[in-house]
Amino acid sequence: MILDVLKNSLAAPSRLIPVEALLGSCQGSRMPEVRPAALTSAAAQLAAEVCPTAALAVERNEEKLQLKLDYGKCIGCGRCIQVAPEAFVRADGFACVGVSREALIRYWELPCGAKIEGATTSESVRAEIHALMGRALNIRQLDPGSCNGCEAEISALTNPHYDLERFGIHFVASPKHADMLLVTGPVTRNMAEAVRNTYEAVPEPRLVVAVGACGVSGGLFAQSHAVVGPVSSVIPVDGYIPGCPPTPAMLVAGILHVLERHIRIGGRKQL
Amino acid sequence: MPGELFQIPETKDGKRVRLVTIFGRLTEEGKKRVHYIFDVGKPEYAVSIADGEQPVPSIAGSVPAASWYEREIHDQFGIEFPGSPDSRPLLSHENWPAGFHPMLASEVEVAPWTSASERSSPNEYRFLKVEGAGIVEVPVGPVHAGIIEPGHFRFSVVGDTVLHLELRHFYTHKGTERLFQGRPVMAGPMLAESVSGDNCFSHAVAYCQAVEAAFRVAVPPRAAAQRLIGLECERMIAHVGDVGALCNDVGFSVAAARAAGLKEDLLQASAQWIGTRYWRGVTVPGGLRADVSAAATADFARTVDETARRFAELAKVILGTPSVQNRFDLAGVLKRQVAGDLAVVGPVARASGIDIDVRSDHPYGGYSRGDLKVPFIHYGDVMARARIRIEEAAESMRLIQQAVGSLPEGEISTRFEPKQGVQGHSAVESPRGELFYWVEASGGLITRCHIKSPSFQNWPALPFAVVGNVIADFPLINKSFNLSYSGCDR
Numbered sequence: 001m002i003l004d005v006l007k008n009s010l011a012a013p014s015r016l017i018p019v020e021a022l023l024g025s026c027q028g029s030r031m032p033e034v035r036p037a038a039l040t041s042a043a044a045q046l047a048a049e050v051c052p053t054a055a056l057a058v059e060r061n062e063e064k065l066q067l068k069l070d071y072g073k074c075i076g077c078g079r080c081i082q083v084a085p086e087a088f089v090r091a092d093g094f095a096c097v098g099v100s101r102e103a104l105i106r107y108w109e110l111p112c113g114a115k116i117e118g119a120t121t122s123e124s125v126r127a128e129i130h131a132l133m134g135r136a137l138n139i140r141q142l143d144p145g146s147c148n149g150c151e152a153e154i155s156a157l158t159n160p161h162y163d164l165e166r167f168g169i170h171f172v173a174s175p176k177h178a179d180m181l182l183v184t185g186p187v188t189r190n191m192a193e194a195v196r197n198t199y200e201a202v203p204e205p206r207l208v209v210a211v212g213a214c215g216v217s218g219g220l221f222a223q224s225h226a227v228v229g230p231v232s233s234v235i236p237v238d239g240y241i242p243g244c245p246p247t248p249a250m251l252v253a254g255i256l257h258v259l260e261r262h263i264r265i266g267g268r269k270q271l
Numbered sequence: 272m273p274g275e276l277f278q279i280p281e282t283k284d285g286k287r288v289r290l291v292t293i294f295g296r297l298t299e300e301g302k303k304r305v306h307y308i309f310d311v312g313k314p315e316y317a318v319s320i321a322d323g324e325q326p327v328p329s330i331a332g333s334v335p336a337a338s339w340y341e342r343e344i345h346d347q348f349g350i351e352f353p354g355s356p357d358s359r360p361l362l363s364h365e366n367w368p369a370g371f372h373p374m375l376a377s378e379v380e381v382a383p384w385t386s387a388s389e390r391s392s393p394n395e396y397r398f399l400k401v402e403g404a405g406i407v408e409v410p411v412g413p414v415h416a417g418i419i420e421p422g423h424f425r426f427s428v429v430g431d432t433v434l435h436l437e438l439r440h441f442y443t444h445k446g447t448e449r450l451f452q453g454r455p456v457m458a459g460p461m462l463a464e465s466v467s468g469d470n471c472f473s474h475a476v477a478y479c480q481a482v483e484a485a486f487r488v489a490v491p492p493r494a495a496a497q498r499l500i501g502l503e504c505e506r507m508i509a510h511v512g513d514v515g516a517l518c519n520d521v522g523f524s525v526a527a528a529r530a531a532g533l534k535e536d537l538l539q540a541s542a543q544w545i546g547t548r549y550w551r552g553v554t555v556p557g558g559l560r561a562d563v564s565a566a567a568t569a570d571f572a573r574t575v576d577e578t579a580r581r582f583a584e585l586a587k588v589i590l591g592t593p594s595v596q597n598r599f600d601l602a603g604v605l606k607r608q609v610a611g612d613l614a615v616v617g618p619v620a621r622a623s624g625i626d627i628d629v630r631s632d633h634p635y636g637g638y639s640r641g642d643l644k645v646p647f648i649h650y651g652d653v654m655a656r657a658r659i660r661i662e663e664a665a666e667s668m669r670l671i672q673q674a675v676g677s678l679p680e681g682e683i684s685t686r687f688e689p690k691q692g693v694q695g696h697s698a699v700e701s702p703r704g705e706l707f708y709w710v711e712a713s714g715g716l717i718t719r720c721h722i723k724s725p726s727f728q729n730w731p732a733l734p735f736a737v738v739g740n741v742i743a744d745f746p747l748i749n750k751s752f753n754l755s756y757s758g759c760d761r
Binding site for chain 2 (some may be wrong): 004005006009015027028030052075076077078082090141142143144145146147148149150151152153154155156158159160161162171173174175185186188189190191192193194197198214219220221223224225226227244245247
């Protein structure tokens with residue numbers, strides 16, 4: 001019977017998703033995107049009013065009004081798309097993963113809708129991918145208070161569709177074996193001490209990646225009396241992956257991007 | 272003076288009824304009340320209310336399932352339960368200010384929070400000490416080895432055998448019930464979805480149904496049918512994943528990888544059909560947010576059918592594999608008596624010979640009594656829980672096909688103005704069991720929302736299944752319960 005399973009498994013076509021299809025994909029994440037040509041002040045105002053986590057805000061920058069979209073706070077509820085469908089759509093490609101906190105924030109000038117470029121790294125992850133293949137990166141996942149949504153998607157990284165091991169990346173059981181901490185969720189009062197201890201147990205050089213709207217900004221739980229704050233309020237963070245929850249494709253791209261940035265930049269985090 | 276001893280209802284044949292939940296609440300005048308919800312064997316739940324302004328005599332001595340609820344209410348509202356066998360804090364760990372009850376504080380901004388090193392509570396949390404020759408205490412957690420949520424397990428072992436196990440949870444306590452208060456009624460689902468991230472659709476539907484019950488809103492048939500499809504899809508995803516994870520825990524990697532692939536197929540089919548893998552942001556009070564096309568629905572149904580067929584083949588192989596049988600059989604037996612005393616729900620209850628399922632006992636939405644095949648098994652071991660999940664996944668597939676085949680046309684949402692002050696409750700059979708929401712609203716805002724999650728109910732039963740087994744089997748037994756930490760801790 002076991003032989004049957006093996007035989008069937010070997011006969012079945014591979015379900016592995018090629019890396020080109022993973023990087024930049026965000027299908028199923030519900031992340032919004034702005035259509036600059038159709039963005040009006042009224043649409044921006046309307047969307048900012050319904051945004052439950054204040055990821056969208058209309059701000060005055062000197063003389064000009066601008067729309068601010070903080071992907072780190074967005075939980076993908078789709079309210080902006082609902083109230084202003086002409087100006088907001090579901091993103092079908094997404095490169096804002098594994099970047100710095102500032103790079104998650106985008107600005108659009110109102111009312112003409114011209115995008116103001118932030119300090120976004122634009123290096124292509126794809127170009128670096130071969131250099132990363134075969135490198136052993138050990139990741140320890142740490143949950144300081146997540147709802148288990150991000151964990152479910154991180155677990156999916158090991159399934160036959162995503163197979164994170166093909167990049168030479170695997171999950172380890174102990175922080176003492178880890179190069180990178182993948183931290184999900186807001187840090188609760190009850191977990192803050194354990195988060196600090198876990199961080200201390202990871203040998204240097206170490207990378208910390210905050211995952212999900214809660215990990216990046218506290219998300220819906222930012223104001224809770226039982227929550228200390230986002231991951232960065234307790235331990236230093238090197239990269240951010242937004243989403244509620246981020247899809248496995250966004251996680252793969254984000255992990256690779258953080259790694260690439262730190263290998264490129266070198267210095268303290270040289271791995 | 273303690274209040275009147277609370278009368279626990281009985282069924283006609285004199286049997287003790289099942290406790291569903293207990294929660295505290297403040298009335299409009301700011302008076303404390305304690306609500307008890309019971310399942311008396313009728314479609315409607317029975318409600319009793321006690322005055323929390325005076326100490327409320329504990330019922331935990333005769334209804335063990337009440338213990339955690341009473342401890343939670345004490346932490347939230349400061350209501351005393353004299354006679355309780357266990358009065359230790361539940362939600363608040365040592366670093367919380369003594370005497371702080373977040374549901375009472377009008378300003379929950381409490382400063383200063385002490386750092387972990389200077390604990391404000393002088394008493395360290397007391398675990399039951401088991402002493403004697405050869406007894407070793409093994410603390411595990413809160414941080415675990417793997418992609419899992421945090422919680423603490425304190426084992427007392429003799430050699431490899433577990434003599435005693437005590438849980439300490441609520442590491443992921445996020446004050447969610449407090450966060451609901453003051454939110455617009457229509458913005459409730461997104462918070463409900465973040466209570467337990469892998470059962471988010473069940474939470475969203477339970478919340479919406481409670482609101483709909485409160486405002487007496489009827490959901491259009493098309494929305495009810497699509498909700499049923501979503502709920503059953505979530506159950507399939509959970510059960511396929513759980514069976515695979517059980518295989519992983521006994522070293523049957525091929526089957527584990529196959530099951531993980533099948534789970535992913537279902538998630539991708541959901542993303543294709545409704546644009547979200549875990550059914551977030553789909554439902555609102557009154558119905559659904561967006562409709563689906565017939566062609567996309569047919570594609571989705573085909574994938575579900577194909578996945579269920581392949582899962583059934585895989586399950587046959589898993590159950591027929593001697594190494595699996597050897598590990599699953601007789602491991603982690605939860606006796607019917609214990610399961611009943613602790614009012615255990617869901618697949619865990621059904622694997623221990625308790626025939627309960629909200630879908631047939633308290634029909635809601637698109638479900639009707641008699642239409643549903645609810646499997647139940649008496650053995651109460653890991654094998655029984657695995658088989659319940661396999662059979663339920665097949666039944667979910669059948670329900671999805673049936674609903675897709677007769678999907679009614681028409682509206683997907685009923686509009687209503689959630690203005691007046693009302694209360695309502697509702698239950699949903701989530702993949703983990705009975706999920707109960709109680710919602711109170713006034714002026715368009717939520718004034719109280721209580722969540723009884725199946726995990727909160729089932730966690731206290733886990734130690735009873737583990738005692739007597741070898742400690743190395745704990746991950747397997749724990750996985751066979753597959754309880755949510757965040758759903759429990761909220």
